[in-house]
Amino acid sequence: MSDAVAEAPVADAAAAEIDASLPYNNAVPGAVLGRWAEESDGGLIVAADKLIPLMTHLRDKEEYDFLSSVTCVDYSKYGGKLRAGVSERFDTVYHLYSTSKGGGHVKLHVRVPENDTVPSATAVYPGANLQECEVYDLFGINFEGHPNLRRVLLWDGFNGHPMRKDWHEAYYDEDAKPFKSRHPAKGYEFHEDKLPWGKNTTYPEGWDPEDWREPITYVPVSQAPGHDELGELDTESIVVNLGPHHPSTHGVFRMIARIEGETILALEPEMGYLHRNHEKIGERNTWLMNMPYTDRLDYINSMSNNLGLALAVEKLMDIEVPERASYIRIIMAEFTRVINHLWSIGFILNDLGALQTPALYAIEEREMILDLFEEVSGARLMCNYMRFGGVVRDLTPNWIKRALYLVHERLPHTLDELDRLLSGNEIVKARGKGVGYLSPQDLIALSISGPMIRAAGIPYDIRKVDPYCIYDRFEFDVPTLPDGDIYARYYIRLLEARESLKILRQALRDIPGGEVQGLPAFASATIEAGFGTIMGGRGGYSFRPPEGEVYQRIEAPKGELGYFLVSDNKANPYRYHVRAPSYINLNGLGPMSVGYKIADAIVILGAIDIVLGEVDR
Amino acid sequence: MASVDPAGFQQLKEQQYLHDQITVPAELQSNVLVTTLDKAYNWSRRSSMWPLLFGLACCAIEMIATAASRYDLSRFGMEVMRPSPRQSDLMIVSGTVTKKMVPAIVRIYNQMAEPRYVLSMGACATGGGPFKEGYNVVSGIDKYLPVDVYVPGCPPTPEALIFGLMKLHEKVERQSIAKVAWYRKESSGFVPVPILGPDIFDPRQIQLIRENTLGEGAASRSSGGGEVRVMPELLSDDVKQNLEAIRTRYLAKMKQPA
Numbered sequence: 001m002s003d004a005v006a007e008a009p010v011a012d013a014a015a016a017e018i019d020a021s022l023p024y025n026n027a028v029p030g031a032v033l034g035r036w037a038e039e040s041d042g043g044l045i046v047a048a049d050k051l052i053p054l055m056t057h058l059r060d061k062e063e064y065d066f067l068s069s070v071t072c073v074d075y076s077k078y079g080g081k082l083r084a085g086v087s088e089r090f091d092t093v094y095h096l097y098s099t100s101k102g103g104g105h106v107k108l109h110v111r112v113p114e115n116d117t118v119p120s121a122t123a124v125y126p127g128a129n130l131q132e133c134e135v136y137d138l139f140g141i142n143f144e145g146h147p148n149l150r151r152v153l154l155w156d157g158f159n160g161h162p163m164r165k166d167w168h169e170a171y172y173d174e175d176a177k178p179f180k181s182r183h184p185a186k187g188y189e190f191h192e193d194k195l196p197w198g199k200n201t202t203y204p205e206g207w208d209p210e211d212w213r214e215p216i217t218y219v220p221v222s223q224a225p226g227h228d229e230l231g232e233l234d235t236e237s238i239v240v241n242l243g244p245h246h247p248s249t250h251g252v253f254r255m256i257a258r259i260e261g262e263t264i265l266a267l268e269p270e271m272g273y274l275h276r277n278h279e280k281i282g283e284r285n286t287w288l289m290n291m292p293y294t295d296r297l298d299y300i301n302s303m304s305n306n307l308g309l310a311l312a313v314e315k316l317m318d319i320e321v322p323e324r325a326s327y328i329r330i331i332m333a334e335f336t337r338v339i340n341h342l343w344s345i346g347f348i349l350n351d352l353g354a355l356q357t358p359a360l361y362a363i364e365e366r367e368m369i370l371d372l373f374e375e376v377s378g379a380r381l382m383c384n385y386m387r388f389g390g391v392v393r394d395l396t397p398n399w400i401k402r403a404l405y406l407v408h409e410r411l412p413h414t415l416d417e418l419d420r421l422l423s424g425n426e427i428v429k430a431r432g433k434g435v436g437y438l439s440p441q442d443l444i445a446l447s448i449s450g451p452m453i454r455a456a457g458i459p460y461d462i463r464k465v466d467p468y469c470i471y472d473r474f475e476f477d478v479p480t481l482p483d484g485d486i487y488a489r490y491y492i493r494l495l496e497a498r499e500s501l502k503i504l505r506q507a508l509r510d511i512p513g514g515e516v517q518g519l520p521a522f523a524s525a526t527i528e529a530g531f532g533t534i535m536g537g538r539g540g541y542s543f544r545p546p547e548g549e550v551y552q553r554i555e556a557p558k559g560e561l562g563y564f565l566v567s568d569n570k571a572n573p574y575r576y577h578v579r580a581p582s583y584i585n586l587n588g589l590g591p592m593s594v595g596y597k598i599a600d601a602i603v604i605l606g607a608i609d610i611v612l613g614e615v616d617r
Numbered sequence: 618m619a620s621v622d623p624a625g626f627q628q629l630k631e632q633q634y635l636h637d638q639i640t641v642p643a644e645l646q647s648n649v650l651v652t653t654l655d656k657a658y659n660w661s662r663r664s665s666m667w668p669l670l671f672g673l674a675c676c677a678i679e680m681i682a683t684a685a686s687r688y689d690l691s692r693f694g695m696e697v698m699r700p701s702p703r704q705s706d707l708m709i710v711s712g713t714v715t716k717k718m719v720p721a722i723v724r725i726y727n728q729m730a731e732p733r734y735v736l737s738m739g740a741c742a743t744g745g746g747p748f749k750e751g752y753n754v755v756s757g758i759d760k761y762l763p764v765d766v767y768v769p770g771c772p773p774t775p776e777a778l779i780f781g782l783m784k785l786h787e788k789v790e791r792q793s794i795a796k797v798a799w800y801r802k803e804s805s806g807f808v809p810v811p812i813l814g815p816d817i818f819d820p821r822q823i824q825l826i827r828e829n830t831l832g833e834g835a836a837s838r839s840s841g842g843g844e845v846r847v848m849p850e851l852l853s854d855d856v857k858q859n860l861e862a863i864r865t866r867y868l869a870k871m872k873q874p875a
Contacts, residue, residue, distance in 0.1 A: 154753065155717055159815035162752045169752035170816070191749070192756060196860045197825055197867075200745065200756045201716075201816040207830045209823045212814045244721050247670050247700040251677065252718055273718040274674055276741075277751030284750070293747065299675035363685045381678060381772055613674055616715075 027061065028054045036082070036109055036549075043107040043549070048118055051110055055096075055124040064096040064106055067125035067447050068553065069562050069579040072112075072135045077165045077175075080547040080568035088113045090141060093564065094121065095551050095579075099444055099458060102465030105551065112141060120146035127447025127587050134583075138163035138279075153272035153616060156215040159204050162280055169280070170195060170202035176572040177284050237265055240598065244273045248351050248602045251612030255589070255605070259598055267593045267601060269586050271615050278617035282576035287313055287545065288388070290576065295382040297578060298614040301340050303332040303373070304556045306386035311468055312552035312563035313388045317545045325390035326470045327511040331403065332385065333469075333554075334500040334507070335373070338411060339366050340557035341451075341493040341500075344609040345418060348490050351606035352431050358422065365414045368406055375399060400508055407504045415497055423491060432487030436592045436604040440484065446587040450559025452608065455492040456484030462555035469554075473510075474503045486600075489607040544569050558582050558609055578617055582610040634660055655793050662706070662732070663786045669705040670698035671725070674712025676739040676772040683775040693782060702728040707785070709778075710762075713741035713748050714755040716817040723810045726762050731799035731806055734789075736781055737764045740771040747771065761819065762808060825867055 022032040023044065031050035036043030046054055058064040073091045075083055088111035096106045112118055120143035121128035132143045133152040140161035143149055151158065160167050171191040173179040181189060192198045203209075243254035252273035258266045278297065282290050294309045295302035307329055314321060321329075346362030370380045375396050377383040385391055422428055438446075440456045453460055461478040463471040479495035481488040545567045553562035559581025566575035585608050593601040636651040672680060684690045684698065699705040702725045714722060726735070737758050740746030745756040758764060765788060768781035799806065809820040818826055 155813045157813065157815060169750060171750045173750070196829055196863050197819075197822050198864070199760050199819070199822075200749070200752075200754060201818060203818070203826055203830045204815055205830055207815060209812075209814060209818055209826050209830075212812065212818075214813055244718060245671060245725055252673055252721075272753075273715060273721070274713060275715055275717065275753045276674075276713045276748040277753055281748065281751055296675055296747070299678055360686050363682065364687070367682070367685075367687045380774060381675065 024054060024057060024062075027057050031057075036107070043109060046108045046110050048110050048112065048116075051108070051121070052119050052123055054108070055094075055121060058096055058106060059124055062106075063098045063100050065444050066097040066099050066449075067094065067121060067127050068097050068105065068449075068560060069093070069095040069551065069564060069577070070121060070128050070131035070135065071564055071575075071577045071579075072139045072141055072163075073566055073575045074139060074163065074165045078568050078574060079570060080574075082547055086111065090114070090139065092118050092135065092141060095562070095564075097466075099453075099460045099465075102460075104466065107551065117142040117144045119144050120149075122146055125447065126445050127584065129446075130583060130587050131447075137161070140164065148268075151272075152270075153275040155272070159202075162277070169277075170200050175284065176570070177286055177289060242601075243270075249605065250347065250610055253605075253610070253612055253615065255601065257593070257598060257601060262597045262599070264593050264596060264598060264601055267590045269589050271583075271586070271612070273616065274612040275616040276613075278578065279576055283573055285573075286571050287543065287573060290573070291386065292382065292384040294578075295384055296613055297580065297617065298556065298558060298561075298582065298611045299381060300343055300611055301336045301557050302381060302383045303336040303385060304554065305561065306383065307333050307469070308552060308554045308556065308561045308563050310386040310388055311554065312550055312565050313545065315552050316548060316550045316565060316567055317388065317543075319389045322390055324394075324511060324513050327507050328391050328395060329386060330469060330471065330474075331504060331507050331511070332373070332383075332391075334503045335369050335403075337500045337557040338497050338504075339369050340609075341497040342366055342414070342418075344606075345422070345490060345493055348486070348603065348606045348609075349422065349428070351603045352428060354427075358418070361414075361421075362418065365406075365410060368410060372399065372403055372406070400511070403504070404508055407501055407508060411501055412498075415494060415501075419494055423494070428490070429487060431600070431603060432485060432490060433483070434485050435596055435600050436486045436489075436607060437484050438588055438592050442591065443484070443588065446591065448559070448585050448588045450556070450581055450585070451489060451492045451496060452559065452585055452588070454478065454480050454496075455488035456480075457482045462553055462560060466553070468552070471503075474506050476500075476502050486603055486607045489609075493609075544571055549575075553579065556581055558611070558614070559585055578614075580614040580617060582608070582612075582614040583617070586610060586615065655795075656790075658794055659790045659792060663789045665694045665697075666707050666734075666782075666786070666789070667697045667699050667705045668695055668707045668709050669702055669725070669729070670700045671708060672711050673714065673718065674741065676711035676742070679772045679775055679778065680709055680711045680738065683778050688775040688779065690779075690782075693779075693786070695782065702726075703730060705729060706732065707734045707736060709736045709738050710742040710758045710764075711738040713746065714758045715753045716755055717753060717813070719755050719758075719761055719817060720810050720813065722758065723761055723808050727807055727810070732792075732797065733806070734765045734785055735762050736766045736768065736785060738768050738778060738781070739773055740769060743767045743769065755817075761811060763806075822867070825863055828863060 022034065025032050028050055031046055031054040033045045033047055036045060071093050073093060074089060075086070075091065076089050090112040092110045092112055094108040096108070110118055118141060120132055122132065123145060129148070130152065132146050133150055135141050136143060136149050137151045137153050138161055162169070173181055191200070195201070237258050237260040240257045240259055241254065242257065243249045244252040249255065254270040254273070256268050256270060257264050278293060282293060285293070291306060291309060294305040297305045342362040342365060346359030349358035350356065373383050374380045376393065376399065377385040438456070440453065440458050443453045443456050444458065449460070457480050459478045459480050462468070464478055476499045479492060479499060481492050547567055547569045549564070549566040551562055551564045553560050560579065561581055562579030564575070564577040564579065565573050568574045589605060589608060592604050596604070634652055634656050636653060639651045641649050641651055682688060684696060690696045708726060708729065710722070726733070735758070737743045741748060742758050745754055748754045749756055755761070766781045766785045768777055770777050773781070794800070811817050811819050
């Protein structure tokens with residue numbers, strides 16, 4: 001970086017006096033050291049020791065009550081100019097939003113030298129809990145004051161912190177794709193053949209497997225009193241482990257609960273059993289290569305994951321999307337929401353003990369929607385349908401007709417049927433009402449988003465408060481329910497699916513070009529902008545977005561899905577982070593379960609509606 | 618009295634479940650079927666093969682879709698997914714196998730009663746798939762467990778999974794009770810459970826790992842926070858030969874009966 005331009009548009013942290021022109025410096029003197037970039041979307045560089053006072057100020061005085069994302073960037077190989085002359089290796093990055101005001105974010109950067117610590121944001125925003133654990137796990141940043149900093153995705157004893165730029169996996173080839181070794185002319189080598197044990201593993205030098213003792217993973221569920229203070233019986237609390245292989249954990253997820261009788265005293269989630277290194281692979285990939293990977297994040301809703309990434313990169317590159325493509329995207333995203341809500345209603349009932357039957361009813365209509373997806377994208381589940389600048393191909397003939405039939409005839413009928421069969425059901429009411437309650441304030445403090453907070457009376461829907469794509473053209477309501485319990489979380493999904501149908505009806509009616517193709521639906525409309533055709537040709541996969549960073553969030557069916565991308569003007573993202581709603585919603589699992597029975601914890605988890613591909617990434 | 622064929626007699630005949638040499642007199646055909654023990658045994662196993670209720674990742678969603686009403690696994694007597702490994706015959710490894718998960722998978726496999734089968738569903742379970750290069754991803758479950766059927770796809774469609782299951786049925790039908798491994802005295806299907814170290818390791822490979830971490834040439838191979846490590850270009854020819862010898866020895870050892 002020695003040849004970087006000297007007059008980089010970044011305020012030098014060392015030279016900064018207290019600059020009153022910077023925001024919040026009057027309220028918290030010396031907190032903000034500078035701006036991240038000139039045309040900033042609010043990126044502020046914050047002094048580490050002033051982070052907590054500043055966050056407290058932002059939360060209490062400026063109404064930024066929602067900590068959306070906490071992540072970290074390792075700048076040690078950063079090739080861009082924006083950070084020239086900065087010696088600190090890491091930045092921890094915070095995105096704050098306001099659930100009452102809506103609108104955009106405040107972004108905070110804290111520069112962290114190697115082996116230094118950052119104050120933990122959990123003191124102000126308890127929702128930072130899991131995200132800080134993740135940063136600690138993958139980057140090795142220590143958060144001072146974090147109540148329970150542990151390796152959350154990998155295991156105790158794992159060698160190194162894999163998201164650091166100088167950490168290399170066993171099959172390491174090159175820093176960025178396309179790998180030279182994969183060139184067709186070179187002859188393909190199997191990675192397995194490069195390592196003597198033929199597996200994707202690597203061991204530190206001098207390590208002796210015979211002396212190895214597996215570290216005992218300490219998952220702190222024992223803060224609760226060990227003996228009862230209630231009755232005269234001498235009881236003792238025990239620790240119960242659920243998972244990772246358990247039929248009602250929705251995948252490979254583990255809960256460790258301390259119970260007294262059947263009552264939960266403490267519960268800690270343990271994940272990482274599906275940690276497939278989405279971000280590390282994402283930083284090796286070129287930008288477009290990440291599109292199919294996003295399908296596999298929340299694998300029930302591949303279309304909305306696609307949408308998030310496409311919007312983020314378009315924001316970074318400033319691409320215009322053709323009108324028709326925007327409509328197609330919204331149609332797909334809303335169909336996905338219907339699928340997701342049907343699926344989750346079915347499986348909440350599954351967790352309530354109504355094994356399979358409600359789920360079978362719910363999945364039936366899902367297949368009809370998947371047929372539509374398969375027709376346009378070629379795949380039922382992993383659609384990989386959107387591209388930067390549009391969608392990969394136009395709708396097929398008669399697609400809209402079939403979609404209209406679903407939207408007007410079948411799906412409303414299915415939702416009504418589920419409503420009729422389930423909503424008044426005595427068992428659903430008895431098991432759902434009043435169970436798993438958490439107050440709206442707690443939910444926001446824990447960074448929980450999506451149907452979970454709308455079921456607690458907060459009308460916070462990103463499609464309304466911070467509209468993206470063309471959602472501002474449609475008329476729909478944000479349904480809320482006041483209760484904040486399992487029943488409300490079940491019922492809100494039914495209501496939201498109905499709102500999605502409302503959007504779908506409008507979009508299918510208004511889509512420009514109608515049934516037959518005529519208007520451009522894909523990004524070949526942006527050929528003039530120099531991208532080539534997005535699918536074929538060199539320009540399609542090796543474009544270089546301008547230097548900068550972007551955070552784009554969408555209202556995914558499970559909550560707020562955010563993509564945080566850092567570009568240093570290369571063909572690969574420098575940093576690729578996914579703010580996964582399922583993962584962060586798990587912050588609430590412990591607080592929600594305490595005090596209820598162990599059988600309720602299963603339903604509480606089911607009503608959060610997690611998908612492990614997204615939790616662990 | 619004219620003989621009445623039992624239901625599906627013609628079908629059984631066509632599928633060669635009936636003995637091909639012993640013929641039953643026509644008047645007894647409604648009462649007597651002659652078959653071999655193998656065929657009866659395999660037919661019953663094939664027709665009630667209970668999968669383990671075991672989903673790992675995206676493929677599990679397609680597995681659920683296969684079991685649901687449209688594709689209907691109960692046509693094959695397979696709709697009874699058992700959450701307990703003790704009660705199940707087939708493990709459908711449906712999704713990415715991660716290092717953190719593989720000890721649990723091997724334990725579950727060991728807990729299944731024989732005869733047991735493993736179906737590797739999808740690209741990830743077969744060879745790591747799109748996530749192969751990931752630091753927490755196992756390059757296919759067959760690195761640890763014996764696999765009977767591989768189903769390609771990412772994820773395989775329900776049709777593909779059903780095709781894989783039918784292939785497994787064919788395999789089951791070809792087995793002979795006299796020869797199968799699980800009735801033999803010497804054979805044991807126990808797979809040592811991998812251990813989570815600095816990276817996951819297979820107890821069967823301890824010697825091999827020691828030779829590499831403690832032996833010569835170890836420095837160039839260490840990773841994790843270190844510099845760029847290139848294999849095998851950095852290695853001299855001697856070390857390469859050495860590694861090749863280790864590999865061959867290891868493979869030969871694996872082929873020997875336990």
